[in-house]
Amino acid sequence: MKIFGSSGVRGVANEELTPAFVARVAMAVGSVWATDTDGDVSVALGRDTRTTGRMFADSASSGLTSVGCDVDRLGVLPTPGLQAYADETGIPAVMITASHNPAQYNGVKLVGPDGVELARDALERVEDRLLGERFERVPWNETGDVRTVEEARERYVDGLLASVDREPIAAADLTVALDPGHGAGALTSPEFFRRLGCRVVTVNAQPDGHFPGRDPEPVEKNLGDLRRLVRATDADVGIAHDGDADRAIFVDETGTHVEGDAALAAFAGDELQAGDTTVSAVNVSQRLVDTVRDADADLELTPIGSTNIITSIQRLEREGTRVPVAGEGNGGILFPDYRLARDGAYAAARFLELLVDRAASDIAADHAGYHNVRVNVGYEDDAERERLVTRAEAAALDADAELTTIDGYRLDYGDAWVLVRPSGTEPVVRIYAEARDLDRAQELADSMHDALQQN
Template sequence: MKVFGSSGVRGVVNEDLTPAFVSRVAMAAGSVFTVMGNDRVALGRDTRATGEMLVDSAASGLASVGCAVDELGVLPTPAVQAYAEREGVPALMVTASHNPPEYNGVKLIGADGIELVRETLEQVEDRLLTERFNTVPWNQTGDRRPTAEAPRNYVEEVLAAVDRDRIADAGLTIALDPGHGAGSLTSPRLFRELGCSVVTVNAQPDGHFPGRNPEPIESNLAGLRRLVRTTDADLGVAHDGDADRAIFVDECGTHIEGDAAFAALAAAELEPGDTTVSAVNVSQRLVDVVEERDATLELTPIGSTNIVTRIQQLIAEGGSVPIAGEGNGGVLFPDYRLSRDGAYTAARFCELLVDRTASEIAAEHAGYENVRRNISYDTEVERERLLSAVETTARNADIPLDTTDGYRLDYDDSWVLVRPSGTEPLIRIYAEAHDHERAEELVAWIRGALLEAV
């Protein structure tokens, strides 16, 4: 697809992503939705400063093709998906997830509450590129209806889906860092109603993200680590801008690798014969759990759309997929809902804290070091030059090569993956090894080849 990447469409506002473009995306999506029999569409956004402007554009585009709009306001993406499933209506979510403040985007959700599968996205993209919009006469345009109950309903659904008594009996103190994003409106309430004591940082909704950038990576979470230490919290929880991800800090104020948290959650879920789905940058931590549980691991290109599509295929074939996701904090529990949900994931992690501390859980999946680096580019020519250098370097390495998404080289003790970002002008380099020096060595080798190319 030319427009929709692994998680919708994103760009820098008023450069790559304009109000006019968002309106056309909404017109294309609404045209497909109406053909499918849906003339009512939910519309939500995260806290970004440009969100209200782009929501207005999207609402106008939807109305022009005859769609009535349920205005949800600021809400986590999983809460928008829950509303879509509950009401049986498709949805548009205006969000750029973890991207910097200048970015925004649009994510498309089906009437089942699940991100649109690639086949449907391609139909929307075809209408967008050819401008085949099903515009209606003036007296058939859609209206807009504010809807206020979605946050409360979402919190209640999460509460009902976890072991509320087990978490409450543990007497946990949870330090929350919603990163000024949409989770600010729901996660503090959720964990208080789970019986936890809650302390917060960066919990004021603010689309300029003054406390930290939206991506919940270790370098952005110094405030949360400090809060955990000063309040003796049992766990720190950080979200991205639309709260579909959760990253953790242990009771000592130490960052827990997302891959380790995912492995711990998978270890609690997987049974012999089960399948889990992850992306091609999967950690050996998950591979180890899958082997221990006599389960199966399926790999896809990076991005939640690809993972969701594969889960749907496996379930349709009669497979059991109790957990799936990526090591960036985006975890899915398909038996609950086929969507990434940061608050639900954090609540499920809290269930594990009844028997042991967060640091003990993380230690069970230690022994690997991860290094990630990015190389930026300015033009499409630079991008192609970098990718050409990657391919040449990878194919000349005489090491087993996986090209599911980018180029992954697997060694006996380590692996390295290079791929273009689907949402930013970056080439991403990932490496994992038993020791940090080896991972750094792999990244430096690939990075050197790329820098030489430009």
């Protein structure tokens, strides 16, 4: 795969990602879908709040209609809202989003008619068309039509409400502090949680593609406003989304950040039964490993990225294995019985169900005791990237630890682990480390960082 990374294709807008390139991606995937349906296909098209979103949506619409696809333009909505529309209507979809990336980025994510991100083999078909510029352009009088769909966000929220046990949440009289980070969730999550019966207070809730209040990634350093809002309003929980609202990260009632890995472990502890399997990525926390073991369940690891996790879930379910919950510690959680898609609003509602009986701090405490460190090492070009990867490999092979190479190089030391891998969405090599002692985790991350900097 040369074009599509761990979650679609992304780049700096008007530099790495241009309107012409997005049009070609749309022409390629439209050609594949038109071929699969004998030339009669409609495609849903959505975007997040980024300032370049309309420009790229226009490019994608032009590319799709040029190969004969009709286009349903849904406007700004969360990626899971687009996926819900695709699943309900049975048509494939294109989402213009860079998810958690900074404001200057944008990207393209492709979704099948079942509402599920395209699997690796389907993406490879699109990539082959794109690289070979084999587009099925149609005559002028056969180009596709475009229509505006006004109610997609409302349909998404209605679907969420129908999928959640509303009564106990409403009866708990919860106060929710919400930080949608100026992203697409600002247009859906406040209404959703109010209709669940919660008192909702917000920060960074105005849709704004400049992301003036915070960067789109809902990591601890970006959530100071939310932590202060929780404390100021005596909220029961704080909820933060990324730019396209397919992720949810939490803050407890004291204003303390809840590690995404702890939330995933809490969901797993609530859902897993003996014989079940959960799926996570190679940067999985020991928190989840311990929870899976306690439930007498199984854990399957994949390369990082929702596409890889979804592909594994699909295979396991075909084999008859129950997968009630899966995901990553970045807040991207899947509940396959609901929908095979990451959905920040739905995951947050499931967390509210846990709060009916317990405080968020108590839930987090059950999965505490580990410390995480993450370091990014930037690079300028492919040659420098390869040098960094080569140095990472040398350091990994020289280490006295159990080595896993599913995605990058993960070293397990028994009391701690470190992982180094190139990002699939940004020009950085990421270093992750976890240990029960913060100094130990920092030491492992620093050691790998030093190895990458050696000449």
